[in-house]
Amino acid sequence: MAESTSSSIVINASPGDVLDVIADFAAYPEWAKEVKEVKVLAEDGDGWADQVEFTLASGALKDTYVLDYEWDVVEDGTGRVSWSLVSAQVLKAMDGSYTIAQDGDRTKVTYDLAVDLVIPMLGALKRKAEKQIVSTALAGLKSRVER
Template sequence: MADRTESSIVIAAPPAEVLEVIADFASYPEWAKEVRQVSVLTTEVDGRADQVEFTLDAGLIKDTYVLAYDWEVAKEGTGVVSWDLVSAEVLKAMTGSYTLTAQGGGQSTELTYRLAVDVKIPMLGMLKRKAERMIVDTALSSLKDRVESRG
């Protein structure tokens, strides 16, 4: 699963505001159109989600899966939020991350999304990369819209 998809977007909000939306898993079904339901299963000592269960309906791929999160972020919201697949029905592997970098004196955020997915059903590498690209691009634009509409 060495191949991955990566894309970046600039969001007109400080990193802490972007991180707040990323960490608000209960609200994902409101802005991430393929996500039907989210449940935080466990939290870390600081209150951040450790393991999160998602129910996904993305047309051909319908799955319920659990991701384990790692929060390497500073107080101002810069850093990396990464995740790895713990369990799933259809997915075989999923590794991803958001990297938040302050721009414009901290008034905006460059958000880079990296994602690698493998499924249990046979799929050509080209089709898998195309699906990853669609997931990444949709997630970035939806997240940008969600953050900027709050301000």
């Protein structure tokens, strides 16, 4: 992911607990405030979601998009969950990942995100929007896992 925005947070929970929240797409509207609706479109044989449709409403940005997921995680929940854009109306690209790592008795989660819109946007504004998305997502994830 070239020129992505990245940020990390430490969560007071095990990697497995963090992974469980990341994988529970039906609950995203409860903790990811811009996500209004989520539908799992396809799953692999292990029950991991392969394709997920999101309906997003964040200020002026409203879109319904489909992401393709890759689950490179081990049994304890550590590893990497990544996604790439399959289809959208406003988004031209959305590639990202959560990297989940053990940090003592806590978990460090690093979120990388690269977004491109169909409508041209200044690079500085795009990075600011990415940083807001990443920050909000990590704070929501931490809050949901630690509740």
